[in-house]
Amino acid sequence: AQxxxxxxxxxxxxxxxxxxxxxxxxxxxxxxxxxYVQSPGQGLQLLLKYFSGDTLVQGxxxxxxxxxxxxxxxxxxxxxxxxxDAAEYFCAVGAREKLIFGTGTRLQxxx
Amino acid sequence: DAGVIQSPRHxxxxxxxxxxxxxxxxxxxxxxxxxxxxxxxxLELLIYFNNNVPIDDSGMPExxxxxxxxxxxxxxxxxxxxxxxxxAVYFCASSFWGEPGPGNQPQHFGDGTRLSIL
Numbered sequence: 516a517q518x519x520x521x522x523x524x525x526x527x528x529x530x531x532x533x534x535x536x537x538x539x540x541x542x543x544x545x546x547x548x549x550x551y552v553q554s555p556g557q558g559l560q561l562l563l564k565y566f567s568g569d570t571l572v573q574g575x576x577x578x579x580x581x582x583x584x585x586x587x588x589x590x591x592x593x594x595x596x597x598x599x600d601a602a603e604y605f606c607a608v609g610a611r612e613k614l615i616f617g618t619g620t621r622l623q624x625x626x
Numbered sequence: 627d628a629g630v631i632q633s634p635r636h637x638x639x640x641x642x643x644x645x646x647x648x649x650x651x652x653x654x655x656x657x658x659x660x661x662x663x664x665x666x667x668x669l670e671l672l673i674y675f676n677n678n679v680p681i682d683d684s685g686m687p688e689x690x691x692x693x694x695x696x697x698x699x700x701x702x703x704x705x706x707x708x709x710x711x712x713x714a715v716y717f718c719a720s721s722f723w724g725e726p727g728p729g730n731q732p733q734h735f736g737d738g739t740r741l742s743i744l
Contacts, residue, residue, distance in 0.1 A: 547730040558630070558717055558735030566730065605669070609730045612681065613659070618668050 517542045517610045521617035528596050529625050536591040536620050538606035547609030548589040550580055553619075554602045562604075565589065576600070598624045628652070630736035632718050638742045644706040647739045650699055651720030659733060660693055660703050661717040669717075675701065676723050708743045715740050 518541045528534055540546055547566055551559040563574025570582040580591045589606060601624045606617040631650040639645055651658050659674040673683040678695045686693070690709070695701040705712055719733040 549732055551735075556737070558737045559719075559733075561732045561734070564732055613671060613674060614733060616669050 517608060517615045519606050519608050519615050519617035521604075521606055521620050523620045524618070525621045525623065527623040527625060530598050531595050534591075534593045534596045534600070534622070536604050536606075536622070538589045538591065538617060539587050540589060540606070540608045541587065542608050542610070546589075548580075548582060549607040549609065549614065550574065550578070550589075550591050551605045551607065551616075552576075552602050553605065559605060562591070596622075596624055598626060600624055630718055630720050630734055632716075632736035632739050634739060635737065636740045636742075638744065639708060640744050641709055642707045643743075644704065645708045645712075645741060645743075647703040647716050647718075647741070649701045649703070649718030649736060651701070651718070652734055653699070655720035655722050655734070656698070657721045657723040657731075657733075658695060658701050659719040659721075660701070661719065662714045663717060663738070664714045672703070710743045713741055713743050 550562040607614040660672040672685045715738045721731045721733045
């Protein structure tokens, strides 16, 4: 069965520090992978997507993610976190007819 | 371009009342999804449509919930009668259903309706 695991429920980093949010997926075919961000009181906004090709994907707001087929992972990274990055982050895998979302990782940023 | 538009943004009503949530998808998108988000259950897919036709409503929790899409630019999610456990944030999302299916396309979310049933 298709599934997405985000093992970190809550992560705290200092502003300016680097960030890596983990995502592992289970899917039988070539996955379509997405990262979304949700700020308080808002809907989910697409950060980046992976369909095929280069395994390092660039997104908005300075985020990038790397697809590693051997590890079934699609981790999100940012070299220097800003206070405005505090939000909840969702990883998702595209099954044929819908997206399967992970449970999310809440990012807290300290000044 | 206008994104997905949901109304109302907030709804507070008493138990037993009928609640109707509305969604206008992005023009040109042919798939529409309704989600519910709570602290306990996270993000749940309730139902989705392709070309205005319901494809999968297995996520609809009870018969009290119903959804319609009378045309390509409008959908409603109705709860009748409402109960306190229906309190949640309800999101609508739209995408373009290409081949092999909409799962390979990003979904665009509205800002949600925060529903409180007293």
